[in-house]
Amino acid sequence: MLVLSRKKNESIVIKGDGGDIRIVVVEIDKGKIRLGIDAPKGYPIIREELVHEIKNANRLSAFDDIETIRKLIEDENE
């Protein structure tokens, strides 16, 4: 992994065929930094925790029994 040092208002650019991604350090405050990100369309920007949350939800959803779900939907529609 490439590790770079940046100060407030400094940025890095990731060059890509579909356009560049630019990440700016907007604010640094007590162990927390705020980043501004400019990216071309087609590059969704997501917090990594969200990906973990989705993986976890998918894992919990695997192997479910459709009859249980069908019944829950029918109960709700009654």
Add this chain to the structure above:
Amino acid sequence: MSETRLKGKIIGFEEHEEYMMESVFGEISPFRLLSCSEASLSFVVVSPYHILEDYSFELEENVLKTLEVDGNAIENVAVLCIVRPDNHILYVNLRSPLIVNTKNGFFKQIILQDESYGVSVPVVAKKDR
């Protein structure tokens, strides 16, 4: 039983790409999505519009391109969300829907940037309370 072949990846299960849906497009959900490579792997999906009428998001053009949607024709695209029951409550993942090309069966589980849609949204509460 009617079935539809689907090809794509579910986040966290990237090693599986081939699925069979036990229905055809246009039927009333829920549908069962069965992995063709792992016999015990399956998901249950619903049409989110049955749950939330005004569910909407902007579909990136590159997704349509990845799914090889002919002429970017949106009428050939279906949206399905994975559901799971837990303790008599049904949860739906509105944050990362499956986008399906109904013509060739290619699908992609996308992640919406819209923070207002949750990963585990309760849909059905049991009525014995």
